[in-house]
Amino acid sequence: MQLKQRSVPRPPSTRHCLVVRVLKSACNWVMRRYLILFDQNQSLPWCWRGNCRDGFIATSSVRRTRGLSIRGAQEEDPPDPQLMRLDNMLLAEGVSGPEKGGGSAAAAAAAAASGGSSDNSIEHSDYRAKLTQIRQIYHTELEKYEQACNEFTTHVMNLLREQSRTRPISPKEIERMVGIIHRKFSSIQMQLKQSTCEAVMILRSRFLDARRKRRNFSKQATEILNEYFYSHLSNPYPSEEAKEELAKKCSITVSQVSNWFGNKRIRYKKNIGKFQEEANLYAAKTAVTAAHAVAAAVQNNQTNSPTTPNSGSSGSFNLPNSGDMFMNMQSLNGDSYQGSQVGANVQSQVDTLRHVINQTGGYNDGLGGNSLYSPHNLNANGGWQDATTPSSVTSPTEGPGSVHSDTSN
DNA sequence: TAGCATGATTCAGG
């Protein structure tokens, strides 16, 4: 009899432990997936580095797992307030329940935190994308756990049925076993929910803390800003309109444009020598642009109506029509822009181009001399000279929607 | 990983 009893499959409780171990590792695997999700495109924010990041798995998750392997089945009360909190949060964040299209409170908060303007749509969509990924992982894992729970229950039921041939097993016992299994799985599901909540919280904190999410602007954006800066070197203070235009072109916020110009002015002033090369680079670039514009304008002038005020293809600040260089041009060719708008435009662009070519041809390296963007714009005090004759006033080439150097200073 | 680059923030001054 005893021998026969020993040949009976291992008691369900031992099997439970085995399954729980497997599921424990599954839980950690889920956590790792969340970590990968955060680490995919960029490194983790500072608060995630070091201990915090390790702690994510090493402390909370494992500690909880340890607890449930022994006590979970007996001590858990069905209406768990913790579980309810988790469910509510997941629902509020749009992770569980019907998909909200990312319109969670967190997304709104993220939008509000970064200025509330619409120009953070990139970050917003990024947030939504991450949230969707979390949602997907959550649902996949939840489904897996439910499936595993059902399979395991069926398996245990079969085992008990087999056992019932050798010993009497009451329906109550079967019910109890099923209850234990379900409680085990639900506690594991709770871990999944907790992990998901933590992932959402991390995501929120990342998007709410603007300072920690610094990212370099795109190359194109930097080029646009630099072009403006160097073509307005005598007065690199863009007006609100100009800032808005630049912000739009660069896909950044107006305050980011302001920051950029603030930093640029200071860093330029601090180390003019270092920026000389960059300045000349943009001068050459501007010259090429001007050449193309001149060619286009000449052609346009020949073929089209002469009443079209044209200062460039899209953004007037790309052309040297309102900047430093152009102001110099006008001082040299003070009366050259008399006449029609187009005539003036073409004339000034031709002059600009001529000037640029002359300058680049006779480029004199170093700080002094007559390099194209020599620091002559800075006055003796180290500040920019007053824009008493702002380009917007002197420039005949600017169209109505032109972005031009501001007059605010 | 150190050092530099760069975007953001803070604070004082006008």
Next chain:
DNA sequence: CCTGAATCATGCTA
């Protein structure tokens, strides 16, 4: 309120 200056925090690269 805007700006310059200093500083912080993060990104990038050798």
